[in-house]
Amino acid sequence: MRQSSLVTLAEKYLQCLNDVLSRLRKYEKKYGMPTEEFIKKWKSGKIPEPEDHDTLVDFMNWEEDYELFLEITRKLRDIVESQREA
């Protein structure tokens, strides 16, 4: 991939990461626990499935945002490493 396209792509990933991190922080503050703790408890069923639609959606989005956070950081790491090798 050309250098300029790679920079553009990395910028897009960073914008995306910024949005995702801001939502993760919002959920952590709202529900009073760090993301890793939520993921462990949610996946193991220690947090009951909420009856309230909005809370359920927050939890589902929180889980997906965490997955996306991992995916984006992996992609950004790949870009940095490809540049080191070049």
Add this chain to the structure above:
Amino acid sequence: MKSQGNYVILLKVKERLDDVILLITTRLKVTKYSVMDIWISHVNETTGYFKVRFWLDTEYIDVYERLKHGLIVKYAYSLIRRDMCLLRYDNAPHESHKNLPTFHHHRHAGNRVFPLYNPSLDLFLKECLLILRT
């Protein structure tokens, strides 16, 4: 995800939202609707989520869908009357539903949870119509 012959069309978040609005407003007597939240990834238009509320006479429907690379990976559709959830379809991968044959997909009706075969917004709306007629 739409299928045309052997091809699978990957959904764009905004287009899917438009489809959802069109589907619900044509099926039910919607007095008003509001997009409560929408987010689309900067990297591709096929990843993101939306939350929409559709007001009916005395009930409302909340729709949430999360798309990843053009596929619906999470959804929750709720029919609510006076703060009480009458019906909900969702695919929260909760441990307590692990014994259901359709896990993660399940259906809440009243206080009970049931398996949900062939989940879709279309099916949810059909069931809403039955509830609203009674």
